[in-house]
Amino acid sequence: MRAELSVPPLSDLRERRSAKWRTYPADVLPLTVAEMDFGLAPTVKHALRAAVDRDDTGYSAAVPELGAAVARFAKDRWDWSVDPDAVVAVTDVGVGVVEVLRVLTRPGDAVVISPPVYPPFFDWAPETGARLLEAPLTSDYRLDLDALERAFATHPAAYVLANPHNPVGRVHTPAELAGLVRLAKIYRVAIVADEIHGPLALPGATFTPILTVPGAAEVAVSLVSASKAFNLAGLKCAAVVTGSHRMAEVVARFPPDGRWRTGHLGVIATVAAFTTGGDWLDQLLGTLDRRRTQLGELLATRLPQLSWTPPEATFLAWLDTSAIGPDDTARALFLERGRVAVEPGLRFGAAGAGHVRFNFATSAAIIDEATARMATALTG
Protein backbone atom coordinates (compact mmCIF):
# COMPACT_ATOMS: atom_id res chain seq x y z
CA MET A 1 0.00 0.00 0.00
CA ARG A 2 1.31 3.47 -0.90
CA ALA A 3 2.35 5.84 1.88
CA GLU A 4 -0.19 8.51 2.76
CA LEU A 5 0.41 12.13 1.83
CA SER A 6 1.37 14.18 4.82
CA VAL A 7 -0.19 17.39 6.09
CA PRO A 8 1.96 20.12 7.70
CA PRO A 9 1.42 20.79 11.42
CA LEU A 10 -1.56 22.95 12.28
CA SER A 11 0.75 25.82 13.29
CA ASP A 12 2.17 25.82 9.72
CA LEU A 13 -1.27 25.54 8.14
CA ARG A 14 -2.32 28.61 10.08
CA GLU A 15 0.56 30.52 8.45
CA ARG A 16 -1.02 30.01 5.03
CA ARG A 17 -2.53 33.17 3.55
CA SER A 18 -5.25 31.44 1.50
CA ALA A 19 -8.99 31.88 2.04
CA LYS A 20 -9.39 28.64 3.98
CA TRP A 21 -6.93 29.73 6.62
CA ARG A 22 -7.78 33.44 6.75
CA THR A 23 -11.56 33.43 7.09
CA TYR A 24 -12.01 32.21 10.67
CA PRO A 25 -10.36 33.04 14.03
CA ALA A 26 -7.35 30.93 15.02
CA ASP A 27 -9.31 28.65 17.37
CA VAL A 28 -11.60 27.45 14.57
CA LEU A 29 -10.76 24.36 12.50
CA PRO A 30 -11.73 25.33 8.92
CA LEU A 31 -13.17 22.47 6.83
CA THR A 32 -14.86 24.79 4.38
CA VAL A 33 -13.66 26.03 0.99
CA ALA A 34 -12.28 23.35 -1.35
CA GLU A 35 -8.58 23.78 -0.67
CA MET A 36 -6.45 20.85 0.48
CA ASP A 37 -4.09 20.78 3.43
CA PHE A 38 -1.57 18.35 1.88
CA GLY A 39 1.78 19.64 0.65
CA LEU A 40 2.06 20.31 -3.08
CA ALA A 41 3.10 17.57 -5.50
CA PRO A 42 6.94 17.73 -5.50
CA THR A 43 7.21 18.09 -9.29
CA VAL A 44 4.74 21.00 -9.21
CA LYS A 45 6.63 22.64 -6.38
CA HIS A 46 9.87 22.21 -8.29
CA ALA A 47 8.41 23.79 -11.43
CA LEU A 48 7.12 26.77 -9.43
CA ARG A 49 10.42 27.20 -7.57
CA ALA A 50 12.34 27.05 -10.84
CA ALA A 51 10.09 29.75 -12.31
CA VAL A 52 10.65 32.02 -9.33
CA ASP A 53 14.40 31.32 -9.43
CA ARG A 54 14.57 32.54 -13.01
CA ASP A 55 12.36 35.54 -12.13
CA ASP A 56 9.84 34.20 -14.61
CA THR A 57 6.70 35.99 -13.46
CA GLY A 58 5.50 37.74 -16.61
CA TYR A 59 2.43 37.02 -18.72
CA SER A 60 1.43 33.49 -19.54
CA ALA A 61 2.06 31.84 -22.90
CA ALA A 62 0.06 28.63 -22.65
CA VAL A 63 0.44 27.47 -26.26
CA PRO A 64 1.46 24.76 -27.00
CA GLU A 65 2.36 23.28 -23.61
CA LEU A 66 -1.04 23.46 -21.92
CA GLY A 67 -2.91 21.71 -24.74
CA ALA A 68 -0.26 18.99 -24.94
CA ALA A 69 -0.37 18.47 -21.16
CA VAL A 70 -4.18 18.30 -21.00
CA ALA A 71 -4.24 15.88 -23.96
CA ARG A 72 -1.63 13.61 -22.38
CA PHE A 73 -3.35 13.54 -19.00
CA ALA A 74 -6.78 12.94 -20.55
CA LYS A 75 -5.45 10.03 -22.61
CA ASP A 76 -3.49 8.45 -19.74
CA ARG A 77 -6.19 8.73 -17.09
CA TRP A 78 -9.43 8.38 -19.02
CA ASP A 79 -8.51 7.20 -22.52
CA TRP A 80 -10.03 10.45 -23.77
CA SER A 81 -8.45 11.67 -27.01
CA VAL A 82 -8.16 15.45 -26.88
CA ASP A 83 -6.80 17.51 -29.75
CA PRO A 84 -4.16 19.76 -28.13
CA ASP A 85 -5.22 22.57 -30.48
CA ALA A 86 -8.77 22.35 -29.12
CA VAL A 87 -7.60 23.30 -25.61
CA VAL A 88 -7.92 27.00 -24.76
CA ALA A 89 -6.53 28.48 -21.55
CA VAL A 90 -8.85 30.50 -19.31
CA THR A 91 -8.32 32.23 -15.98
CA ASP A 92 -10.23 29.62 -14.02
CA VAL A 93 -13.24 27.37 -14.44
CA GLY A 94 -15.65 30.10 -13.33
CA VAL A 95 -14.34 32.53 -15.95
CA GLY A 96 -14.41 29.77 -18.57
CA VAL A 97 -18.06 28.92 -17.88
CA VAL A 98 -19.06 32.59 -17.90
CA GLU A 99 -17.27 33.23 -21.23
CA VAL A 100 -18.94 30.19 -22.80
CA LEU A 101 -22.34 31.36 -21.52
CA ARG A 102 -21.73 34.90 -22.84
CA VAL A 103 -21.40 33.42 -26.32
CA LEU A 104 -24.28 30.95 -26.00
CA THR A 105 -26.92 33.17 -24.37
CA ARG A 106 -28.79 36.35 -25.06
CA PRO A 107 -30.22 38.45 -22.22
CA GLY A 108 -33.23 36.70 -20.71
CA ASP A 109 -32.33 33.24 -22.02
CA ALA A 110 -32.55 30.45 -19.47
CA VAL A 111 -29.62 28.38 -18.24
CA VAL A 112 -30.40 25.14 -16.40
CA ILE A 113 -28.57 23.89 -13.29
CA SER A 114 -29.12 20.93 -10.95
CA PRO A 115 -29.06 21.88 -7.26
CA PRO A 116 -27.82 21.19 -4.72
CA VAL A 117 -24.76 22.43 -6.55
CA TYR A 118 -21.54 24.42 -6.13
CA PRO A 119 -22.72 27.95 -5.15
CA PRO A 120 -21.21 29.93 -8.07
CA PHE A 121 -23.47 27.93 -10.44
CA PHE A 122 -26.22 30.27 -9.18
CA ASP A 123 -24.17 33.34 -10.17
CA TRP A 124 -22.53 32.44 -13.48
CA ALA A 125 -25.62 32.62 -15.74
CA PRO A 126 -27.00 35.84 -14.15
CA GLU A 127 -23.55 37.40 -14.63
CA THR A 128 -24.12 37.07 -18.39
CA GLY A 129 -27.69 38.43 -18.27
CA ALA A 130 -29.28 34.97 -18.50
CA ARG A 131 -31.76 33.62 -15.95
CA LEU A 132 -31.60 30.37 -14.02
CA LEU A 133 -33.89 27.41 -14.37
CA GLU A 134 -33.50 24.66 -11.77
CA ALA A 135 -33.79 20.93 -12.51
CA PRO A 136 -32.75 19.53 -9.11
CA LEU A 137 -30.98 16.21 -8.66
CA THR A 138 -33.20 13.28 -7.63
CA SER A 139 -33.53 12.47 -3.92
CA ASP A 140 -30.66 9.97 -4.29
CA TYR A 141 -28.59 12.68 -5.96
CA ARG A 142 -28.63 11.46 -9.54
CA LEU A 143 -29.29 13.53 -12.66
CA ASP A 144 -33.07 13.72 -12.96
CA LEU A 145 -33.53 13.13 -16.67
CA ASP A 146 -37.30 13.68 -16.45
CA ALA A 147 -36.84 17.06 -14.74
CA LEU A 148 -34.15 17.92 -17.26
CA GLU A 149 -36.43 17.03 -20.15
CA ARG A 150 -39.17 19.28 -18.74
CA ALA A 151 -36.64 22.10 -18.38
CA PHE A 152 -35.08 21.53 -21.82
CA ALA A 153 -38.54 21.54 -23.43
CA THR A 154 -38.79 25.25 -22.53
CA HIS A 155 -35.76 25.85 -24.80
CA PRO A 156 -33.07 27.11 -22.46
CA ALA A 157 -29.76 28.08 -24.05
CA ALA A 158 -27.53 25.84 -21.96
CA TYR A 159 -27.19 23.36 -19.11
CA VAL A 160 -24.28 23.68 -16.70
CA LEU A 161 -23.28 20.19 -15.58
CA ALA A 162 -21.09 19.40 -12.57
CA ASN A 163 -19.30 16.16 -13.46
CA PRO A 164 -18.41 14.83 -10.90
CA HIS A 165 -20.98 16.68 -8.85
CA ASN A 166 -20.02 19.06 -6.02
CA PRO A 167 -21.29 18.88 -3.21
CA VAL A 168 -22.76 15.36 -3.39
CA GLY A 169 -19.67 13.68 -4.86
CA ARG A 170 -21.62 11.73 -7.46
CA VAL A 171 -19.78 10.46 -10.55
CA HIS A 172 -22.38 10.48 -13.31
CA THR A 173 -22.55 7.16 -15.17
CA PRO A 174 -22.03 6.77 -18.93
CA ALA A 175 -25.75 5.89 -19.24
CA GLU A 176 -26.84 9.04 -17.37
CA LEU A 177 -24.53 11.21 -19.48
CA ALA A 178 -25.76 9.53 -22.66
CA GLY A 179 -29.33 10.32 -21.59
CA LEU A 180 -28.35 13.93 -20.99
CA VAL A 181 -26.66 14.21 -24.39
CA ARG A 182 -29.72 12.70 -26.08
CA LEU A 183 -31.95 15.35 -24.50
CA ALA A 184 -29.50 18.12 -25.35
CA LYS A 185 -29.59 17.09 -29.00
CA ILE A 186 -33.36 16.77 -29.17
CA TYR A 187 -33.99 20.16 -27.57
CA ARG A 188 -30.83 21.87 -28.91
CA VAL A 189 -29.43 22.79 -25.53
CA ALA A 190 -25.66 23.26 -25.15
CA ILE A 191 -23.96 21.38 -22.30
CA VAL A 192 -21.27 23.28 -20.40
CA ALA A 193 -19.55 20.57 -18.36
CA ASP A 194 -17.56 21.67 -15.32
CA GLU A 195 -15.20 18.69 -14.94
CA ILE A 196 -12.83 20.23 -12.42
CA HIS A 197 -13.28 17.29 -10.02
CA GLY A 198 -12.70 14.65 -12.73
CA PRO A 199 -9.16 13.80 -11.53
CA LEU A 200 -10.61 13.26 -8.04
CA ALA A 201 -12.68 10.15 -8.79
CA LEU A 202 -11.85 8.04 -5.73
CA PRO A 203 -11.05 4.31 -5.70
CA GLY A 204 -14.15 2.40 -6.74
CA ALA A 205 -15.43 5.06 -9.14
CA THR A 206 -14.66 5.79 -12.78
CA PHE A 207 -14.98 9.30 -14.16
CA THR A 208 -16.53 9.61 -17.63
CA PRO A 209 -15.53 12.86 -19.40
CA ILE A 210 -18.58 14.26 -21.18
CA LEU A 211 -16.76 14.47 -24.52
CA THR A 212 -16.17 10.68 -24.52
CA VAL A 213 -19.93 10.12 -24.65
CA PRO A 214 -20.98 9.33 -28.25
CA GLY A 215 -22.41 12.41 -29.94
CA ALA A 216 -21.53 14.77 -27.09
CA ALA A 217 -18.84 16.69 -28.95
CA GLU A 218 -21.46 18.39 -31.14
CA VAL A 219 -23.30 19.86 -28.15
CA ALA A 220 -20.88 20.02 -25.22
CA VAL A 221 -17.76 21.81 -24.04
CA SER A 222 -15.66 20.65 -21.10
CA LEU A 223 -13.92 22.78 -18.50
CA VAL A 224 -10.89 21.07 -16.99
CA SER A 225 -8.31 22.20 -14.47
CA ALA A 226 -5.59 20.88 -12.20
CA SER A 227 -6.65 23.33 -9.53
CA LYS A 228 -8.73 21.02 -7.30
CA ALA A 229 -6.68 17.83 -7.57
CA PHE A 230 -3.34 19.62 -7.18
CA ASN A 231 -4.48 22.52 -4.98
CA LEU A 232 -3.56 25.26 -7.45
CA ALA A 233 -6.70 27.42 -7.26
CA GLY A 234 -4.83 30.62 -6.42
CA LEU A 235 -2.62 30.36 -9.50
CA LYS A 236 -5.48 30.90 -11.96
CA CYS A 237 -5.36 28.48 -14.84
CA ALA A 238 -8.02 26.24 -16.37
CA ALA A 239 -8.88 25.14 -19.89
CA VAL A 240 -11.89 24.86 -22.16
CA VAL A 241 -11.81 21.71 -24.28
CA THR A 242 -13.92 21.15 -27.39
CA GLY A 243 -14.28 18.16 -29.69
CA SER A 244 -16.13 19.54 -32.72
CA HIS A 245 -15.86 22.43 -35.13
CA ARG A 246 -19.25 23.66 -33.92
CA MET A 247 -18.21 24.01 -30.28
CA ALA A 248 -14.72 25.28 -31.19
CA GLU A 249 -16.54 28.17 -32.91
CA VAL A 250 -18.05 29.09 -29.54
CA VAL A 251 -14.61 29.33 -27.97
CA ALA A 252 -13.29 31.25 -30.97
CA ARG A 253 -15.71 34.02 -30.03
CA PHE A 254 -14.14 34.59 -26.60
CA PRO A 255 -12.87 38.16 -26.06
CA PRO A 256 -9.50 38.62 -27.81
CA ASP A 257 -7.91 39.94 -24.62
CA GLY A 258 -8.61 36.67 -22.81
CA ARG A 259 -5.19 35.26 -23.59
CA TRP A 260 -3.63 37.77 -21.19
CA ARG A 261 -5.87 36.76 -18.30
CA THR A 262 -4.47 33.35 -17.34
CA GLY A 263 -1.88 33.09 -14.55
CA HIS A 264 1.62 32.35 -15.82
CA LEU A 265 2.54 30.38 -12.71
CA GLY A 266 -0.81 28.64 -13.09
CA VAL A 267 0.08 27.44 -16.59
CA ILE A 268 3.53 26.31 -15.39
CA ALA A 269 2.07 24.43 -12.42
CA THR A 270 -0.74 22.90 -14.48
CA VAL A 271 1.62 21.62 -17.14
CA ALA A 272 3.83 20.09 -14.44
CA ALA A 273 0.82 18.55 -12.68
CA PHE A 274 -0.69 17.05 -15.81
CA THR A 275 2.58 15.73 -17.22
CA THR A 276 4.49 14.60 -14.13
CA GLY A 277 1.95 14.51 -11.30
CA GLY A 278 0.34 11.11 -11.92
CA ASP A 279 2.11 9.19 -9.15
CA TRP A 280 1.43 11.92 -6.63
CA LEU A 281 -2.21 12.05 -7.70
CA ASP A 282 -2.54 8.30 -7.14
CA GLN A 283 -1.07 8.78 -3.67
CA LEU A 284 -3.56 11.57 -3.04
CA LEU A 285 -6.49 9.41 -4.12
CA GLY A 286 -5.34 6.59 -1.82
CA THR A 287 -5.02 9.06 1.05
CA LEU A 288 -8.46 10.55 0.43
CA ASP A 289 -9.93 7.06 0.26
CA ARG A 290 -8.61 6.38 3.76
CA ARG A 291 -9.90 9.70 5.05
CA ARG A 292 -13.29 8.89 3.61
CA THR A 293 -13.30 5.57 5.48
CA GLN A 294 -12.08 7.24 8.68
CA LEU A 295 -14.76 9.90 8.44
CA GLY A 296 -17.45 7.23 7.95
CA GLU A 297 -16.28 5.39 11.06
CA LEU A 298 -16.13 8.53 13.17
CA LEU A 299 -19.55 9.70 12.02
CA ALA A 300 -21.05 6.34 12.93
CA THR A 301 -19.57 6.31 16.43
CA ARG A 302 -19.55 10.00 17.38
CA LEU A 303 -22.24 11.62 15.29
CA PRO A 304 -24.86 8.94 14.62
CA GLN A 305 -27.50 11.69 14.18
CA LEU A 306 -25.83 12.60 10.87
CA SER A 307 -26.26 10.57 7.73
CA TRP A 308 -24.36 10.61 4.46
CA THR A 309 -23.57 8.75 1.30
CA PRO A 310 -19.79 8.58 0.97
CA PRO A 311 -18.74 10.56 -2.12
CA GLU A 312 -17.53 8.67 -5.20
CA ALA A 313 -15.34 11.66 -6.10
CA THR A 314 -14.03 14.90 -4.54
CA PHE A 315 -12.78 15.43 -1.00
CA LEU A 316 -16.11 16.84 0.11
CA ALA A 317 -18.62 15.05 2.33
CA TRP A 318 -22.25 16.08 2.09
CA LEU A 319 -23.71 15.43 5.51
CA ASP A 320 -27.42 15.32 6.31
CA THR A 321 -27.83 17.16 9.60
CA SER A 322 -31.62 17.49 9.50
CA ALA A 323 -32.05 15.27 12.58
CA ILE A 324 -30.34 18.01 14.60
CA GLY A 325 -32.56 20.83 13.45
CA PRO A 326 -33.81 22.64 10.36
CA ASP A 327 -31.88 24.76 7.89
CA ASP A 328 -28.60 25.96 9.32
CA THR A 329 -28.97 24.79 12.95
CA ALA A 330 -26.24 22.16 12.95
CA ARG A 331 -23.64 24.29 11.17
CA ALA A 332 -24.18 27.12 13.64
CA LEU A 333 -23.75 24.75 16.61
CA PHE A 334 -20.60 23.22 15.10
CA LEU A 335 -19.12 26.68 14.66
CA GLU A 336 -20.27 28.42 17.81
CA ARG A 337 -19.84 25.61 20.31
CA GLY A 338 -17.41 23.28 18.53
CA ARG A 339 -15.22 25.86 16.77
CA VAL A 340 -15.38 23.80 13.58
CA ALA A 341 -16.33 25.56 10.35
CA VAL A 342 -18.14 23.63 7.62
CA GLU A 343 -20.04 24.98 4.60
CA PRO A 344 -23.74 25.71 5.13
CA GLY A 345 -25.88 23.48 2.94
CA LEU A 346 -28.17 26.34 1.98
CA ARG A 347 -25.37 27.92 -0.04
CA PHE A 348 -25.88 25.05 -2.49
CA GLY A 349 -29.55 25.89 -3.04
CA ALA A 350 -32.80 25.27 -1.22
CA ALA A 351 -32.24 21.50 -1.45
CA GLY A 352 -29.20 22.01 0.77
CA ALA A 353 -31.28 22.90 3.84
CA GLY A 354 -30.40 20.66 6.77
CA HIS A 355 -27.02 19.74 5.30
CA VAL A 356 -23.41 20.79 5.69
CA ARG A 357 -20.37 20.17 3.47
CA PHE A 358 -17.28 18.87 5.23
CA ASN A 359 -13.85 19.11 3.54
CA PHE A 360 -11.84 15.99 4.41
CA ALA A 361 -8.65 16.82 2.44
CA THR A 362 -6.66 17.06 5.63
CA SER A 363 -4.86 14.94 8.21
CA ALA A 364 -6.38 12.05 10.13
CA ALA A 365 -5.62 14.02 13.31
CA ILE A 366 -7.64 17.06 12.16
CA ILE A 367 -10.59 14.88 11.13
CA ASP A 368 -10.42 13.15 14.50
CA GLU A 369 -10.32 16.46 16.35
CA ALA A 370 -13.06 18.04 14.21
CA THR A 371 -15.53 15.18 14.64
CA ALA A 372 -14.83 15.06 18.39
CA ARG A 373 -15.56 18.79 18.67
CA MET A 374 -18.69 18.47 16.50
CA ALA A 375 -19.99 15.72 18.76
CA THR A 376 -19.31 17.80 21.86
CA ALA A 377 -21.06 20.76 20.24
CA LEU A 378 -24.24 18.71 20.01
CA THR A 379 -24.18 17.50 23.61
CA GLY A 380 -22.81 20.66 25.24
Ligand SMILES: Cc1ncc(COP(=O)(O)O)c(C=O)c1O
Ligand atom coordinates in the same frame (compact mmCIF):
# COMPACT_ATOMS: atom_id res chain seq x y z
C1 LIG B 1 -17.58 22.29 -9.29
C2 LIG B 1 -16.56 23.39 -9.16
N1 LIG B 1 -16.35 24.21 -10.19
C3 LIG B 1 -15.46 25.22 -10.12
C4 LIG B 1 -14.75 25.44 -8.96
C5 LIG B 1 -13.82 26.60 -8.90
O1 LIG B 1 -12.90 26.51 -9.92
P1 LIG B 1 -12.08 27.78 -10.33
O2 LIG B 1 -11.37 28.27 -9.12
O3 LIG B 1 -11.16 27.23 -11.39
O4 LIG B 1 -13.06 28.76 -10.90
C6 LIG B 1 -14.92 24.60 -7.87
C7 LIG B 1 -14.18 24.86 -6.63
O5 LIG B 1 -14.33 24.20 -5.65
C8 LIG B 1 -15.85 23.56 -7.97
O6 LIG B 1 -16.08 22.74 -6.94
